[in-house]
Amino acid sequence: MIVKDAVCPFCGCLCDDIEVEVEDDRVVAVTNACELGTTKFMGEKRLKNPILRYGDEWKDITYDTAIRYAADMLLSAERPLLYGWSGTHGEAQCVGVHMAELVRGVIDNTSSVCHGPSILAIQEVGHPGCTLGVVKNRADLVIYWGSNPIDAHPRHLSRYTRYAEGFFLENAFRDRKVIVVDVRKTETANIADEFVRIKPGGDYAVLSALRAIVQGKTDTIPRTVAGVTREQLVRVANLCKSAKFGAVYFGLGLTMTPGKYKNIRNAIELVSELSRHTKFTISAMRGHYNVYGSNEVNTWMTGYPFGIDFSRGIAFYNPGETTAVDILARKECDAALIVGSDPAAHFPRKCLEHLADIPVVQLDPYPNATTAFCNVQIPVAVTGIDAEGTAYRMDGVPIRTRRVLSTDYLSDREVLSRMYALMQEAQER
Amino acid sequence: MTFLMITGRTVNQGVTVENKTSAEYAAETSTCFMHEFDMLELGLADGDSVRVTGACGEVVMRASASVEVEAGTVFVPYGPYANHIVAAGTHSTGMPDFKSHEVEIEPTDEEPKTVHELMEDLGGLAYDR
Numbered sequence: 001m002i003v004k005d006a007v008c009p010f011c012g013c014l015c016d017d018i019e020v021e022v023e024d025d026r027v028v029a030v031t032n033a034c035e036l037g038t039t040k041f042m043g044e045k046r047l048k049n050p051i052l053r054y055g056d057e058w059k060d061i062t063y064d065t066a067i068r069y070a071a072d073m074l075l076s077a078e079r080p081l082l083y084g085w086s087g088t089h090g091e092a093q094c095v096g097v098h099m100a101e102l103v104r105g106v107i108d109n110t111s112s113v114c115h116g117p118s119i120l121a122i123q124e125v126g127h128p129g130c131t132l133g134v135v136k137n138r139a140d141l142v143i144y145w146g147s148n149p150i151d152a153h154p155r156h157l158s159r160y161t162r163y164a165e166g167f168f169l170e171n172a173f174r175d176r177k178v179i180v181v182d183v184r185k186t187e188t189a190n191i192a193d194e195f196v197r198i199k200p201g202g203d204y205a206v207l208s209a210l211r212a213i214v215q216g217k218t219d220t221i222p223r224t225v226a227g228v229t230r231e232q233l234v235r236v237a238n239l240c241k242s243a244k245f246g247a248v249y250f251g252l253g254l255t256m257t258p259g260k261y262k263n264i265r266n267a268i269e270l271v272s273e274l275s276r277h278t279k280f281t282i283s284a285m286r287g288h289y290n291v292y293g294s295n296e297v298n299t300w301m302t303g304y305p306f307g308i309d310f311s312r313g314i315a316f317y318n319p320g321e322t323t324a325v326d327i328l329a330r331k332e333c334d335a336a337l338i339v340g341s342d343p344a345a346h347f348p349r350k351c352l353e354h355l356a357d358i359p360v361v362q363l364d365p366y367p368n369a370t371t372a373f374c375n376v377q378i379p380v381a382v383t384g385i386d387a388e389g390t391a392y393r394m395d396g397v398p399i400r401t402r403r404v405l406s407t408d409y410l411s412d413r414e415v416l417s418r419m420y421a422l423m424q425e426a427q428e429r
Numbered sequence: 430m431t432f433l434m435i436t437g438r439t440v441n442q443g444v445t446v447e448n449k450t451s452a453e454y455a456a457e458t459s460t461c462f463m464h465e466f467d468m469l470e471l472g473l474a475d476g477d478s479v480r481v482t483g484a485c486g487e488v489v490m491r492a493s494a495s496v497e498v499e500a501g502t503v504f505v506p507y508g509p510y511a512n513h514i515v516a517a518g519t520h521s522t523g524m525p526d527f528k529s530h531e532v533e534i535e536p537t538d539e540e541p542k543t544v545h546e547l548m549e550d551l552g553g554l555a556y557d558r
Binding site: 323 | 433435436437438439440443445447448449450458474485496497498502504508512513514515516517518519520521523524525526527528529534544545548549552553554555556557558
């Protein structure tokens with residue numbers, strides 16, 4: 001059987017033109033997906049059943065036992081952390097927020113270690129963004145700043161920018177210019193019309209210099225700014241001003257470097273400045289599948305996009321205090337529920353040292369680095385492969401993901417709903 | 430020698446990210462991409478082991494020459510090896526300095542640990558069924 005127009009569950013591009021060939025409830029071939037998506041669809045090393053750490057051994061347990069363990073763990077904790085959420089669907093994220101409120105815990109998603117700083121900047125100065133389709137059809141200038149789509153979002157270039165056709169562009173490949181700004185000469189830099197190499201940590205200064213040039217204050221710019229010559233800065237500013245429609249896509253090269261959210265704020269203000277001359281937009285290259293959805297769901301349910309603390313009985317948000325890395329590093333939480341992410345692979349070691357000291361339950365289809373710190377791991381269906389649900393693309397467009405094969409695994413929503421029902425029962429008693 | 434360590438996504442890291450117990454994931458995320466002049470100065474050949482020491486500890490990786498990185502910087506794919514030495518401070522933003530970490534790098538005869546060994550060093554219990 002061939003399933004057409006399946007939605008890829010790997011990165012924030014959510015490519016929706018994937019063809020998946022299924023035989024005997026196994027994916028045997030994938031067409032149109034990039035290497036990352038193909039590997040995800042073909043992944044077979046799933047955990048077979050829930051497991052419990054018993055001293056220095058792992059024991060197989062039933063779903064009922066595992067779900068009861070997780071519910072009891074959250075109910076008996078004083079300050080539980082519910083973290084992850086970007087690898088799952090919106091319906092499961094909703095249940096997660098309800099659970100966090102019920103136990104007065106902290107719920108945070110992986111955006112706190114990816115585009116959380118971007119959201120902080122957007123809260124300060126707004127987000128002049130647009131959908132990917134607008135960029136594909138209209139943009140004659142695309143800037144990738146601190147992002148390397150060839151490695152991280154491989155089809156972004158072919159579906160929307162460098163290699164894409166554009167409705168309002170006569171010859172998109174010739175007429176659309178691509179600028180890459182990075183500290184490394186990445187593969188993406190190699191296919192750019194203009195590569196701007198910045199010294200590490202110099203993004204803020206270069207953005208400020210470009211803003212000054214766009215404002216007509218070129219005379220104030222020194223000979224080089226963070227390793228970039230004034231001549232190149234003027235050339236880039238002129239390319240931007242002469243474009244009919246420009247689009248900036250920025251990556252973690254801005255959010256993880258010194259300045260963090262202030263870098264993004266400066267980039268948004270550059271776009272605002274450019275919009276006095278022409279049309280310009282800016283958007284984040286959201287990485288992990290439905291991480292955008294976790295921000296959307298959290299925002300419409302609590303008012304805040306990540307790092308939400310219910311310990312006061314109301315939603316409280318203070319990044320740096322209520323975010324997962326900080327809470328773990330301060331050894332503050334006394335239990336953790338991890339869903340759709342792998343903090344043991346992606347958090348600093350100090351956080352893992354605390355994970356080793358507290359009860360941890362993880363919902364994940366695969367054994368991963370966090371498995372080592374779990375008391376219980378519950379395997380679930382993969383959203384977009386054997387579970388369906390809603391995910392948000394990197395430009396904020398919600399897409400209903402499809403199920404391409406049937407398995408006996410429960411979905412995240414089913415497991416979390418059963419957990420939540422047990423917690424509600426216990427509260428009512 | 431002192432370097433600035435930058436971490437980030439690579440295709441190979443992304444391809445193996447759902448199979449973190451594999452040798453391929455360990456090999457990719459324990460690779461320290463360096464400028465060839467820096468490797469020359471440290472007497473390193475491709476695949477040699479290096480001890481990378483950060484503010485929070487040390488970890489052994491394998492050096493690999495790359496034309497992408499500038500002298501004085503190294504690039505390590507996202508994963509448990511780089512994070513073994515990344516500090517947890519977030520400057521009140523929630524975000525650690527994943528792309529701006531000062532590290533010391535020196536040659537070593539030790540082999541990089543497996544992901545399981547790294548997790549067990551921090552109090553975890555490997556699951557490898």
